Amino acid sequence: MGNPKYNREDGRELVLLQHIFSLPHLETSLRGNPAAVLAEIDRFAREQSHLIHIGPEKGAVVSSLIAERKPQIMVELGGYVGYSTILFGHAVRQAGGQHYFSLEINPVSAAIASLLIDLAGLKNFITLLVAPAHLSLARLTRQGVFDDGIDVLFLDHFKDRYLPDLWLAENLGLLKPGKSVLVADNVSRRGSRQETDEPNKPHYLDWVRGSVEQKEEILQRFAFNVPSDVQLAEMVRGGGDAAAISAGWDLALVPGMPRMTYESLGQYYTGRDDFNEKDVDIAQLIAQ
Numbered sequence: 001m002g003n004p005k006y007n008r009e010d011g012r013e014l015v016l017l018q019h020i021f022s023l024p025h026l027e028t029s030l031r032g033n034p035a036a037v038l039a040e041i042d043r044f045a046r047e048q049s050h051l052i053h054i055g056p057e058k059g060a061v062v063s064s065l066i067a068e069r070k071p072q073i074m075v076e077l078g079g080y081v082g083y084s085t086i087l088f089g090h091a092v093r094q095a096g097g098q099h100y101f102s103l104e105i106n107p108v109s110a111a112i113a114s115l116l117i118d119l120a121g122l123k124n125f126i127t128l129l130v131a132p133a134h135l136s137l138a139r140l141t142r143q144g145v146f147d148d149g150i151d152v153l154f155l156d157h158f159k160d161r162y163l164p165d166l167w168l169a170e171n172l173g174l175l176k177p178g179k180s181v182l183v184a185d186n187v188s189r190r191g192s193r194q195e196t197d198e199p200n201k202p203h204y205l206d207w208v209r210g211s212v213e214q215k216e217e218i219l220q221r222f223a224f225n226v227p228s229d230v231q232l233a234e235m236v237r238g239g240g241d242a243a244a245i246s247a248g249w250d251l252a253l254v255p256g257m258p259r260m261t262y263e264s265l266g267q268y269y270t271g272r273d274d275f276n277e278k279d280v281d282i283a284q285l286i287a288q
């Protein structure tokens with residue numbers, strides 16, 4: 001059964017949508033106002049049903065990073081109902097950035113997010129793609145939107161996909177040394193719930209903090225399906241996921257690049273070990 005607070009199979013996200021679109025100040029103060037839309041989502045999560053959004057405290061940490069780094073292109077893996085999309089998309093736009101991409105696997109969550117993003121007035125600045133993140137990364141790579149790299153990659157989807165999707169981004173050449181920053185939600189080893197701490201699965205931080213040798217050792221534990229004679233990045237740029245798949249690649253499990261090493265820019269810890277309120281980890285790619 002688990003904690004009923006976290007039982008999310010009750011349609012609460014649709015209730016949130018109904019709630020927001022029936023507020024009396026919808027047209028007067030919510031439309032076109034990202035901060036007001038976010039405040040209503042936070043209020044709903046506090047007073048009615050718990051949501052798995054990043055929330056205002058960790059959200060502010062990432063918003064400050066955006067204001068400081070001024071990313072042109074930011075990509076989030078796991079858009080859910082659009083809270084972080086609206087918060088960070090707005091911050092990227094305010095910082096003079098070009099575009100925000102939100103990748104979400106669940107079509108119901110994405111439909112809700114789409115309406116809330118539109119309500120907040122950010123529709124033209126944000127692209128929301130509904131598919132497993134690895135397929136959307138391939139699709140956007142093919143479209144050339146990442147030709148100058150991803151400036152901030154925000155990982156907030158399923159924990160067991162953080163590493164495989166980071167590996168794909170590395171392999172496709174989407175991360176640039178001295179520039180690209182990774183922001184990962186809830187990856188600290190503190191707290192009791194560690195979905196990634198299973199015996200044979202490396203933890204996200206093993207990779208992001210690891211040396212070249214440690215990362216080579218991590219990759220040896222996996223059976224990758226890697227055709228020897230074809231460069232994945234070229235293939236995906238030319239023909240997207242279809243070309244890669246027909247050449248024998250499994251985009252869901254592509255080896256990372258051990259020579260890409262990261263420098264930690266800090267870990268913000270909330271002091272709470274609730275399921276989605278623990279920490280946010282920030283690291284920058286330094287070598288390739």
Ligand SMILES: C[S@@+](CC[C@H](N)C(=O)[O-])C[C@H]1O[C@@H](n2cnc3c(N)ncnc32)[C@H](O)[C@@H]1O
Binds near residue numbers: 105133
């Ligand atoms: C913790 S929620 C994201 C919260 C959101 N970033 C926020 O702060 O408002 C995780 C989301 O990741 C999505 N997700 C899980 N696996 C995914 C995948 N492989 N690709 C894209 N989205 C995924 C889930 O459907 C869920 O909506």
